[in-house]
Amino acid sequence: MGEVVPAPWGAFLLTTYDVCDHVLRSKSWVALDSEWRARQGEGNRWAAPASRELGRALQGLNPPQHTRFRRSVGHIFDRATLARLHDPVTRAVDALLDRLALRMRDGEANFAELVAEELPVTSMGLWLDLPPADYPLLRELTHHQVYAQELLPSASQIALSNAATLGLRDYFGELVRERRRKPGTDVVSRWLRTWDELEEGDRDAADEAVYLLTMFLVIAAQETTSTLLSSMIWTLDQHPDQLNWLRGNPQEIPGALEEILRYDAPVHLTTRAAAEDTVLAGVPIAKDQLVHTLIASANHDPARTTDPETFDIRRQGRHLSHLAFGGGIHYCIGAGLARLQAHILLDAVLRRFPTLRVSAPPVWEPRVAFRRMTTLQVVDH
Incomplete structure (x- = not known):
């Protein structure tokens, strides 16, 4: 259908790797910030409280505001941070797999619910020093809030997202106030000290x-990583020869994870707006008009990857490249932590459950952008 395909709602769908990569990296294409959303007027999805709040968060910022926010936190998941998190995340994985094993004694168990949905919020909780009792609430609020980021959300989904946004503001607002009252060496307390200087008191x-x-950060980490963790089990199960090879070559897990991200990315599209009237791949696009980078399509572009519909965990070089974590200034800030969780979990599953298999096709929530697998039934025999 082409590299730039008109959509019925007045936007454009971008299908190839090069065009998507260009839009994600170019200054000519901007995130949907507060100013852009305000220009869309009232009475539409962009005026909803959940949408307006997203326009103020990191994913919705453009330079210079985005630059300021990113610099304030630095490279949050650098090697030293990931090294400190390795053992706590490993213990969390072991505990979750213990629970999975116990449930599988009676037959099937839902890997998505018992493991994949639990590990991301636990890992973020360990990093931010959040009470484990709060994890269920954070999962529920995140699942509802993310509807505002969907491609074409319904009115009822927007209502859920608005309510969840208020809940998240209450929760994290109180967290900030509590760390302000009792500052420590945790991440949130350090950010407060940094921003006190930036805001000059x-x-x-x-x-x-x-x-x-x-x-x-909590929203982004939960929705994307949980899907990655479930889809890696499902994808490997559907390719038993590849899975058996990986069992004998666990040192190749990092490359296998990149192929999983390429083959079935957790996020299938992101959206940008034209900063000015422009032309993209020969198609005129007006200022403020939307384009949707179809990440899943880009990752399967035959011009970029030879035989892209084949799942091959031994791919090398450019054929392993993907846009699963986005690109440019909005490249996923938590990519390092997502890879750490996936690596630790996959390594543990391969060692502990040599006969684990998926017993029924997965159940997906009907989303387009931030995909979510709600059920992945597994057995161990």
Whole structure:
């Protein structure tokens, strides 16, 4: 159908790797920030409270605001941070797999619910020093809030997202106030000290910035990583020869994970707007008009990857490249932590469950952008 395909709602769908990569990296294409959303007027999805809040969070910012926020946290998941998280995440994986094994004694168990949905919020909780009792609430709020980021959300989904956004503001607003009252060496307390300097003593502005950071990071980590963890089990199960090879070559897990990300990315599209009137791959696009980078399509572009419909965990070089974590200034800030969780979990599953198999096709929530597998039944025999 072409590289730039008109959509019925007035936007454009971008299908190839090169065009998607260009849009994600180019300054000519911008995130949907507060100013863009305000220009769309009232009475539409962009005016909803959940949508307006996203326009103020990291994913919705453009330079110079985006630059300021990213610099304030630095490279949050650098090697030293990931090294500190390795053992706690490993213990969390072991505990979750213990529970999975216990449930499988009676037959089938839902891997998505028992493991994949639990590990991301647990890992973020360990990093941010959040009470484990709060994890169920954070999962529920995140699942509802993300509807505002869907391609074409319904009115009822927007209502759920609005309510969840208020819940997230209450939760993380109170977290910031609590760390303000009792500062420590944790991540949130460090961010408060950083933003106190950036805002030159304006504590309200600093608190708001830290709220937006923590809220966004928890949402982004939960929705994307949980899908990755489930889809890696499903994808490998559907390719038993590849799975058996990986069992004998666990040192190749990092490459296998990149192929899983390429083959079935957790997020299938992201959206940008034209900063000015422009032409993209020969198609005129007006200022503020939307384009949707179809990440799943780009990752299966035969011009980029030889035989892209074949799942091959031994791919090398450019044929292993993908846009699963986005690109440019909005490249996923939590990619390092997602890879760490996936690596530790897959390694443990391969060692502990040599006969694990998926017993029924997965059940997906009907989403397009932030996909979610709700059920992945597994057995161990």
